[in-house]
Amino acid sequence: MLGIEYPVFQGGMAWIADAQLAAAVSNAGGLGIIAAGNADGTYVREQIKKAKELTSKPFGLNIMLLSPFADEIAQIAVDEGVEVITTGAGNATKYMQMWLDAGIKVIPVVPSVTFAKLAARSGATAVIAEGGESGGHIGELNTMALVPQVCDAVDLPVIAAGGIADGRGMAAAFALGAEAVQLGTRFLSAYECNIHENYKKKVLKAGDTSTMVTGRRLGHPVRSIRNAFSRDYAKVEYTDISDDDLEALAAGKLRDAVVDGDEKGGCFLAGQSAGLVTKEESCEEIIQDLMQDCEKQLRRLEEWVK
Secondary structure (H helix, E strand, O other): OOOOOOOEEEOOOOOOOOHHHHHHHHHOOOEEEEEOOOOOHHHHHHHHHHHHHHOOOOEEEEEEOOOOOHHHHHHHHHHOOOOEEEEEOOOOHHHHHHHHHOOOEEEEEEOOHHHHHHHHHOOOOOEEEEOOOOOEEOOOOOHHHHHHHHHHHOOOOEEEEOOOOOHHHHHHHHHOOOOEEEEOHHHHHEOOOOOOHHHHHHHHHOOOOOEEEEOHHHOOOEEEEOOHHHHHHHHHHOOOOOHHHHHHHHOOHHHHHHOOOOOOOOOOEOOHHHHHOOOOEOHHHHHHHHHHHHHHHHHHHHHHOO
8 A cells, every 4th residue: 555565663752753763664665754844845855855855665754744844745745746644643534535536545543443533534545553552652551452343443444543653563463453553652762763862862761661651631641761851740740830830840851851852851762672672773774673683573473372
């Protein structure tokens, strides 16, 4: 459907998933995805053009629908001939027909069966069922519960995301009914990922309980690595602080982590799978490790068939 060699998507991580990372993933046989995040049209157009210079293979664009530039980015995707769009943080229905008319394959990220059905009715090509184990903005359901219910609810290919970082997770996703997987945290350790070295070190040192969730009060919970910022935010989240002031506390903190490597004041988004990420590798090595381990696990499971 997408013209990729392996059923592996790279997550559209804001401030992180740029043209270099996306192109490296696509060149390695997966689907690299540029993240628009809250960036303006100029930046996104530049990244799309750069990715086209770095790879001749398909890549995607993730559009965060809450972005103030969403309308502009939606049109740029059409103008620049983007082949695949993934969406998050909102409802893509208003753009769907324009994208489909342009021949773009649209794959929304969904946190629930309700959103999956809505995406299917609006003409989505596939859906990414993302569990709460993932980094960044999360839903309430975990991947184990979400993926099979979404597979049962819609007649579309389902990509599993959230908590998947190795071949065991990939094999489990296939067992749940998914046809592909999306990884974000694992690609934070890629050589081609242009995050600050402090960010990479935090991911590589992380364990199973190193992440926490904040932001539930505001209706958009976020999973990140525990540090001074996330702990301080959690302390004030349910005090008498106003919503506006609480929102302001997090403004710019992801950039502080990605660009400046501010270990105390930055927001280091990562999923619960961070404890499985133990070394730096190229995108090609990551995907090859993933596929080989997945095949190993699937062969091992034959022992249970009598």
